[in-house]
Amino acid sequence: MKSVLIKNGHVVDPKQNIDQKMNLYVEGGKIAALTAEEPEADLVIDADGRIVCPGFIDIHMHEDEYDEVTDTICTSMSHSALHMGVTLDIGGNCGDNVCDPVKFLDTTDRDGAPVNIGLLAGHTWLRNFRGRHDKYRPIRKEDIAEMTADCRYCLDHGCLGVSFGVKYVPGSTWDEIIALARLCQKDDKLVSSHVRQDVTGVFDAADELARMGQEGKVKVQFSHIGSMGGYGQMKQLLSNIEGYRSMGIDMLCDCYPYDAFSTGIGETTYDDGFLESYQADYDSILIVNGKYAGQRCTKEIFEELRRDAPGTGTVGYFMKEEDVETALLSPLVMIGSDGIRTEGMGHPRASGSFPKFIREYIRTGKISLSDGVRKMTTMAADRLNLPHKGNFLPGSDADIVIFDLDRVTDRATYENGQLPSEGFDWVLIGGEVALKDDQIVNDRLGRSVRR
Numbered sequence: 001m002k003s004v005l006i007k008n009g010h011v012v013d014p015k016q017n018i019d020q021k022m023n024l025y026v027e028g029g030k031i032a033a034l035t036a037e038e039p040e041a042d043l044v045i046d047a048d049g050r051i052v053c054p055g056f057i058d059i060h061m062h063e064d065e066y067d068e069v070t071d072t073i074c075t076s077m078s079h080s081a082l083h084m085g086v087t088l089d090i091g092g093n094c095g096d097n098v099c100d101p102v103k104f105l106d107t108t109d110r111d112g113a114p115v116n117i118g119l120l121a122g123h124t125w126l127r128n129f130r131g132r133h134d135k136y137r138p139i140r141k142e143d144i145a146e147m148t149a150d151c152r153y154c155l156d157h158g159c160l161g162v163s164f165g166v167k168y169v170p171g172s173t174w175d176e177i178i179a180l181a182r183l184c185q186k187d188d189k190l191v192s193s194h195v196r197q198d199v200t201g202v203f204d205a206a207d208e209l210a211r212m213g214q215e216g217k218v219k220v221q222f223s224h225i226g227s228m229g230g231y232g233q234m235k236q237l238l239s240n241i242e243g244y245r246s247m248g249i250d251m252l253c254d255c256y257p258y259d260a261f262s263t264g265i266g267e268t269t270y271d272d273g274f275l276e277s278y279q280a281d282y283d284s285i286l287i288v289n290g291k292y293a294g295q296r297c298t299k300e301i302f303e304e305l306r307r308d309a310p311g312t313g314t315v316g317y318f319m320k321e322e323d324v325e326t327a328l329l330s331p332l333v334m335i336g337s338d339g340i341r342t343e344g345m346g347h348p349r350a351s352g353s354f355p356k357f358i359r360e361y362i363r364t365g366k367i368s369l370s371d372g373v374r375k376m377t378t379m380a381a382d383r384l385n386l387p388h389k390g391n392f393l394p395g396s397d398a399d400i401v402i403f404d405l406d407r408v409t410d411r412a413t414y415e416n417g418q419l420p421s422e423g424f425d426w427v428l429i430g431g432e433v434a435l436k437d438d439q440i441v442n443d444r445l446g447r448s449v450r451r
Contacts, residue, residue: 009047055087060336063091095165112444158450254336266310352410
């Protein structure tokens with residue numbers, strides 16, 4: 001490991017309430033000191049006029065696909081993450097894993113990855129692993145016992161918590177949910193959920209998540225709150241969450257800075273009655289991939305794809321911009337991209353969430369630099385109980401991003417969601433250079449993050 005001196009930069013570390021010009025010294029892949037001195041180093045980076053902060057942590061994304069034929073992990077979204085200053089991705093959200101999560105973590109350690117990766121054990125994946133593929137039907141007590149054992153194995157081998165996609169599996173019963181949630185109590189791991197309903201049903205769904213936290217004695221994460229309560233419900237929903245917290249229920253949220261969501265056309269999101277619920281029409285849906293890629297939906301296209309190609313990705317233009325902004329400015333909410341792609345195509349959030357937040361919220365002064373960085377670093381690290389991530393304390397991992405506040409921008413669009421972001425001068429992972437001047441120079445520095 002080289003020693004690195006980053007000098008003359010504006011250092012922002014919310015964990016230590018640091019927001020000033022100073023130097024950062026790295027040795028052996030760890031933070032060695034924040035100092036006014038300039039010790040000798042193998043690599044000296046002059047960060048004058050740049051922000052120097054801990055690498056961003058994406059607490060809510062969906063890991064890249066695993067290729068069973070080649071026994072390798074694809075690197076589509078993880079490359080995009082590196083281009084937007086993310087050094088740690090947390091996958092396995094919304095109840096889904098692309099494969100056995102322990103196998104995914106082991107493969108990451110064997111081969112390396114563009115960024116570090118941590119995983120949650122997904123309830124839906126555990127259900128499917130035991131052959132219970134009917135998302136509308138409850139499962140048996142015997143299945144719950146087997147799933148609980150499988151989940152315990154995943155947690156014992158480093159998964160950072162358990163995730164649920166209850167809206168996607170309406171047959172989920174309270175017994176199976178609470179059995180898995182309680183497993184996180186022992187080591188204070190996280191329980192996250194894509195809650196059971198959105199729009200007006202989101203309040204009852206939030207109550208269910210709060211009950212999970214209270215009865216399971218676990219901390220709970222309200223996943224992508226913008227896409228669940230961003231239809232005129234946000235102020236009341238956040239107020240309700242404040243109420244849960246006043247009762248001792250540890251609930252926080254994540255959100256991406258876009259007012260359109262993304263999901264498969266065959267998912268329960270588009271079950272009967274969705275147009276009435278969202279007060280919209282079929283042309284509010286953009287087809288992401290496949291036969292009708294780039295086209296707006298019609299009733300005929302919708303019915304054909306639901307029947308013949310249910311895995312087709314979509315973007316749904318239903319959310320209210322003001323609700324998303326209300327969420328992002330709340331102290332209860334951290335940044336999570338919810339990045340996901342289908343056949344390499346998808347929503348721009350996988351490529352642009354963090355720079356878009358910087359551009360629209362920090363640069364404009366809607367939120368302070370320190371509070372904005374906190375939402376992208378410290379909040380997630382604390383939530384996941386990762387004391388060596390998301391800060392510049394001595395001994396912490398030297399995952400560092402250096403960027404030009406005036407130049408950072410997201411380039412991805414709904415039509416081309418894969419365009420990489422710009423404005424990142426350096427990204428270091430474990431004290432080694434992963435990206436320089438927006439160009440990836442080493443995409444194998446990432447390792448699994450477990451506890």
